[in-house]
Amino acid sequence: MxxxxxxxxxxxxxxxxxxxxxxxxxxxxxxxxxxxxxxxxxxxxxxxxxxxxxxxxxxxxxxxxxxxxxxxxxxxxxxxxxxxxxxxxxxxxxxxxxxxxxxxxxxxxxxxxxxxxxxxxxxxxxxxxxxxxxxxxxxxxxxxxxxxxxxxPGVVNAFARFAIDEFMDEVKSIDIVDINAGSHGKYFATNFDPEINFREFTGTVYSWQEGAWQENAMFEVGREWDLPVVGKQTAYMSGHDEVHSLAANYPHADVRFWMGFGEHYINVFTVLKSIGLLSEQPVITAEGQEVVPLKVVKACLPDPASLAPNYTGKTCIGDLVKGVKDGKEVEVFVYNVADHKDAYEEVGSQGxxxxxxxxxxxxxxxxxxxxxxxxxxxxxxxxxxxxxxxxxxxxxxxxxxxxxxxxxxxxx
Amino acid sequence: MxxxxxxxxxxxxxxxxxxxxxxxxxxxxxxxxxxxxxxxxxxxxxxxxxxxxxxxxxxxxxxxxxxxxxxxxxxxxxxxxxxxxxxxxxxxxxxxxxxxxxxxxxxxxxxxxxxxxxxxxxxxxxxxxxxxxxxxxxxxxxxxxxxxxxxxPGVVNAFARFAIDEFMDEVKSIDIVDINAGSHGKYFATNFDPEINFREFTGTVYSWQEGAWQENAMFEVGREWDLPVVGKQTAYMSGHDEVHSLAANYPHADVRFWMGFGEHYINVFTVLKSIGLLSEQPVITAEGQEVVPLKVVKACLPDPASLAPNYTGKTCIGDLVKGVKDGKEVEVFVYNVADHKDAYEEVGSQGxxxxxxxxxxxxxxxxxxxxxxxxxxxxxxxxxxxxxxxxxxxxxxxxxxxxxxxxxxxxx
Structure with missing residues (x-):
């Protein structure tokens, strides 16, 4: 103990x-x-x-x-x-x-x-x-x-394990979908540390499909999902930690991660990335100062913690797991819905x-x-x-x- | 001499x-x-x-x-x-x-x-x-x-003086229109020092109208112009140096400056400005480094001089001057058209x-x-x-x- x-x-x-x-x-x-x-x-x-x-x-x-x-x-x-x-x-x-x-x-x-x-x-x-x-x-x-x-990663890994153990003899695919249907009312903000947030989306998108690592670009593969409570939402295939352990533990399943993004987020992200402002590699200003652009973007954006008081709406995060049970194809969505305002009232943080x-x-x-x-x-x-x-x-x-x-x- | x-x-x-x-x-x-x-x-x-x-x-x-x-x-x-x-x-x-x-x-x-x-x-x-x-x-x-x-400012000030002296007894308005219909082929670039370029558009737009300084926001007032060679182009009322001297020398005329912008420029500018990345005021990064965001944006953007070799298309800059001659309303457009490629071939610079x-x-x-x-x-x-x-x-x-x-x- x-x-x-x-x-x-x-x-x-x-x-x-x-x-x-x-x-x-x-x-x-x-x-x-x-x-x-x-x-x-x-x-x-x-x-x-x-x-x-x-x-x-x-x-x-x-x-x-x-x-x-x-x-x-x-x-x-x-x-x-x-x-x-x-x-x-x-x-x-x-x-x-x-x-x-x-x-x-x-x-x-x-x-x-x-x-x-x-x-x-x-x-x-x-x-x-x-x-x-x-x-x-x-x-x-x-x-x-x-x-x-x-x-x-975390609860969604347990969702996958639970879906497989309870509902199927064999797993075919695990699609993790993360939708934030909330609104913070700011022009633009990330929901956690911008430096970490953007780093998730600036590199290659790795997914595990057909028994091998597949590479895509961010926002290259999008799909509309119809989820409980938050309804129809577009999410894009993204790189994410849990794909890497689930692929090792379920190598015969396809493992993909999908993150929901609105058009405004994608536009701002695309502008910043295209200009080079999301780079973790330093640039030198005309005055000779060495600066990492991403750290400056972070300094300009709202502190994620500051979003909490005015955040409204809900998140839905879950796993769509497909497999075979008794020779029949089955699928199950294991999920949680959380509410930004409830979270703030309880612990002073956003959802x-x-x-x-x-x-x-x-x-x-x-x-x-x-x-x-x-x-x-x-x-x-x-x-x-x-x-x-x-x-x-x-x-x-x-x-x-x-x-x-x-x-x-x-x-x- | x-x-x-x-x-x-x-x-x-x-x-x-x-x-x-x-x-x-x-x-x-x-x-x-x-x-x-x-x-x-x-x-x-x-x-x-x-x-x-x-x-x-x-x-x-x-x-x-x-x-x-x-x-x-x-x-x-x-x-x-x-x-x-x-x-x-x-x-x-x-x-x-x-x-x-x-x-x-x-x-x-x-x-x-x-x-x-x-x-x-x-x-x-x-x-x-x-x-x-x-x-x-x-x-x-x-x-x-x-x-x-x-x-x-410069040639357009002379255009105004010439139009007034030659074609009218009394001047009513001077509208300076600056259109760059060229293409540099980059995702985004400014045509001269980004630091100076953006500074032109981040503050209040001052124009001289009805005998007084008027204030507008950037991109608040837009108008389509039909100009020689470059054709129909949208330009937005902007602050510019020459408005300030022409207003002093022709206080009875309205004096406005219009700069042409494409939707892509406006989108990128709006994203950068809204986030605070065009600010000349320093921010402090999480690591404690003091940085002026605008200088970092400048360091990330292409050097304007580097655009020259691939720049194509033309500029049209001129003055639409309206006034009265012999009791009748008259208007004249005095202008120049320049070519990016010609400029590069002659002096190694863009237009x-x-x-x-x-x-x-x-x-x-x-x-x-x-x-x-x-x-x-x-x-x-x-x-x-x-x-x-x-x-x-x-x-x-x-x-x-x-x-x-x-x-x-x-x-x-």
């Missing part, structure tokens, strides 16, 4: 994680949060106190740490007595935080794949470039490391941060309760999805299923 | 000025060129030599100078023996170069209004904020200073640089010949337009007139 949580990061997702940990501190124990900027951690803790999110009396503490410094993170783990680390910092710090967990024996949870600042869209499968290289070491040292335990921040807390609770304390490195589809859905139902992200038999709760 | 020219600046317009000065060095004498970066001056002189532009044997020399340093410019004027300075550097250096001319007695010519780096779209009339404050001093010291002697760079050389020749050596500060409409047109006809920018009586050369 592990307890005491250290949250790494102090952005919009970290705010959700902090609130949700506080709401479940009877299970999780002490709550610590650390980032490069102490004041951002303290702002989050103020919000936790203001909303009276702590379920029971307990420790709630902010720390300053440079998460790229593995030894400093390890020291903080030892000082706080945290046995579970939820890393929702920048994807650039995954490996240093993971190393600190391996060093100290703490369980590790993250929500996105590791990235190096100067590299975009490395060769697939992406996990093999960094995280999976530590798989043997985690097993040897019995360190629990759950990779990509946000919504997508995208909410869907990303609740699942790693569910994973932490499952580790604390022993159900997911795998003592090895796992992607989410390698773990039993049912206890995950049970906790998610309870803490704010209910799972539903739609198929021939109708639309219902996953356990109805 | 003044002679020997010092060109300040080494951009696309300076290249045209250098070639045209060389082609007319029998009139102008020694040719010197100076900018912050010596190698850029030398590249221009290499091009002058390669195209064998020098009419007669003579001095052709490059210098390094910081044009914001008035004393350094004055020293260079004295060292080179230049009696005429053509300032086609950044608009940020106008006042320091003008001061050097006043100090040394050299004649001063520029092609755009003075700007301070951190201020956009100051209060009208713009000339009164900087240049005109030196008018009395120029008169006292008998220094010739010709302001805004490019195409627009926009060509139209901007030829007129100040014509002005320099008129000073050298004594016809425009006013020994005072003048805007172009305050000088006799006919000798200007005569020189422009000869050196590459013929003036034409279109009215009820047909389309013809200005002196036909």
């Amino acid at each position: 592990k307890k005491n949580v250290l949250i790494i990061g102090a952005g919009g997702v970290a705010q959700v994680v902090a609130h949700k940990c506080a709401q479940n501190n009877d299970v999780l124990g002490d709550i610590h949060i650390a980032s490069r900027t102490l004041s951002k951690c303290e702002t989050i803790l103020d919000s936790v106190r203001e909303k009276q999110s702590m379920k029971t009396e307990g420790v709630l503490q902010a720390h300053q740490v440079d998460a790229t410094d593995s030894a400093a993170v390890a020291r903080l783990i030892n000082e706080t007595g945290a046995q579970i680390v939820i890393n929702v910092g920048s994807p650039f710090v995954n490996m240093s935080v993971l190393d600190a967990c391996i060093e100290t024996g703490a369980a590790y949870i993250d929500t996105a794949i590791h990235e190096e600042p100067d590299k975009i869209c490395e060769t697939p499968p992406w996990y093999a470039n960094y995280e999976w290289k530590k798989r043997d070491l985690c097993a040897e040292k019995e360190v629990t490391a759950i990779l990509g335990a946000g919504f997508d 995208i941060s909410y869907t990303a921040g609740v699942p790693p807390v569910a994973a932490a609770m499952l580790i604390a309760m022993g159900e997911w304390d795998a003592k090895a490195m796992k992607n989410v589809e390698e773990l039993d999805p049912k206890p995950f859905f049970t906790v998610l139902d309870r803490i704010g992200l209910p799972t539903r299923v739609r198929d021939e038999s109708g639309d219902r709760a996953w356990n109805a | 003044k002679k020997n020219v010092l060109i300040i600046g080494a951009g696309g317009v300076a290249q045209v000025v250098a070639h045209k000065c060389a082609q007319n060095n029998d009139v102008l004498g020694d040719i010197h060129i100076a900018s912050r970066t010596l190698s850029k001056c030398e590249t221009i002189l290499d091009s002058v030599r390669e195209k064998q532009s020098m009419k007669t044997e003579g001095v052709l020399q490059a210098h390094q100078v910081d044009a914001t340093d008035s004393a350094a410019v004055a020293r260079l004027i004295n060292e080179t023996g230049a009696q005429i300075v053509i300032n086609v550097g950044s608009p940020f250096v106008n006042m320091s170069v003008l001061d050097a001319c006043i100090e040394t007695g050299a004649a001063y010519i520029d092609t755009a209004i003075h700007e301070e780096p951190d201020k956009i779209c100051e209060t009208p009339p713009w000339y009164a904020n900087y240049e005109w404050k030196k008018r009395d001093l120029c008169a006292e010291k008998e220094v010739t200073a010709i302001l805004g002697a490019g195409f627009d 926009i640089s060509y139209t901007a760079g030829v007129p100040p050389v014509a002005a320099a020749m008129l000073i050298a010949m004594g016809e425009w050596d006013a020994k005072a500060m003048k805007n172009v409409e305050e000088l006799d337009p006919k000798p200007f047109f005569t020189v422009l006809d000869r050196i590459g920018l013929p003036t034409r007139v279109r009215d009820e009586s047909g389309d013809r050369a200005w002196n036909a």
Whole structure:
């Protein structure tokens, strides 16, 4: 039984994680949060106190740490007595935080794949470039490391596993669809860190089809989807973390990721990208200053956290899984719908941060309760999805299923 | 009789000025060129030599100078023996170069209004904020200073003066229309320094109508024009230097400037501006670096000079002047058409640089010949337009007139 949580990061997702940990501190124990900027951690803790999110009396503490410094993170783990680390910092710090967990024996949870600042869209499968290289070491040292335990990747991996286990003998395809039908009222904004957001869409789009990696350009392949609650929406095939682990775990299935985009987003993205403003490679100004254009675009765009108060509408994220059951073709859509305004009222964040921040807390609770304390490195589809859905139902992200038999709760 | 020219600046317009000065060095004498970066001056002189532009044997020399340093410019004027300075550097250096001319007695010519780096779209009339404050001093010291002697401002000011003097007793309105119907084949590029180009369109649009300054937003007022050679084109009311001097000299006329823009330009401009990327005010990146977004956009866009080899099509810039003659309403369109490819073949530059760079050389020749050596500060409409047109006809920018009586050369 592990307890005491250290949250790494102090952005919009970290705010959700902090609130949700506080709401479940009877299970999780002490709550610590650390980032490069102490004041951002303290702002989050103020919000936790203001909303009276702590379920029971307990420790709630902010720390300053440079998460790229593995030894400093390890020291903080030892000082706080945290046995579970939820890393929702920048994807650039995954490996240093993971190393600190391996060093100290703490369980590790993250929500996105590791990235190096100067590299975009490395060769697939992406996990093999960094995280999976530590798989043997985690097993040897019995360190629990759950990779990509946000919504997508994360819950959608569990959706795929559940659909396959419950409804089919053989899986043919997994299409993950992420639609944000909400409105933030700004001219343009990204729903999480613009630097990370744009990096997802500036490289090659990798999908796993017919047993091999396929390459496309962003916005090259679009399709209209008709989804519960949000209705008809156009989504485009995009590169995404979960394609890389699902393809390894279900190599006989086609695995694709589809992200919804409006025409306005595509226009702004296309202008910025075509001019070179989304580049992570530095340019030199006429005055001789070396600048990374993408970092300037980020500085000009609204802080994603600032969108929350006026965000309205809903998200729908789910997996359309097709396969064969008793010789017959079957398909099932496993999904969640979340509401931006509800998220803001509950934890002061918008729905995208909410869907990303609740699942790693569910994973932490499952580790604390022993159900997911795998003592090895796992992607989410390698773990039993049912206890995950049970906790998610309870803490704010209910799972539903739609198929021939109708639309219902996953356990109805 | 003044002679020997010092060109300040080494951009696309300076290249045209250098070639045209060389082609007319029998009139102008020694040719010197100076900018912050010596190698850029030398590249221009290499091009002058390669195209064998020098009419007669003579001095052709490059210098390094910081044009914001008035004393350094004055020293260079004295060292080179230049009696005429053509300032086609950044608009940020106008006042320091003008001061050097006043100090040394050299004649001063520029092609755009003075700007301070951190201020956009100051209060009208713009000339009164900087240049005109030196008018009395120029008169006292008998220094010739010709302001805004490019195409627009410059030739279009002379077009207005000519139309009014020749064809009407009373002027009612002056509409300056600038259409670039050329194509550079790039996704997006500006035809001259992006920093200066965008600054023209990010502030309030000032026009002089009904005897007062009127304010509009950029792209708020558009109109379709049907012009010689380039045909039907949409142009938008924009702020521009010449409106500010013409309004002072013809206060009873409405004075407006119209710039042609395609939908693609407007879309890109709108995206960049809406996000804040055209701002001259610094932002701070997440890493703490202070950066001016506009300078980063500039660094990402193609160098305007690089467009020249593949630029095709024509420009049409002219003045629609309306007034009353013998009690009857009259209107006349005075204009020039220039060709991008012709410009490149002659001087290695695209048409926009060509139209901007030829007129100040014509002005320099008129000073050298004594016809425009006013020994005072003048805007172009305050000088006799006919000798200007005569020189422009000869050196590459013929003036034409279109009215009820047909389309013809200005002196036909």
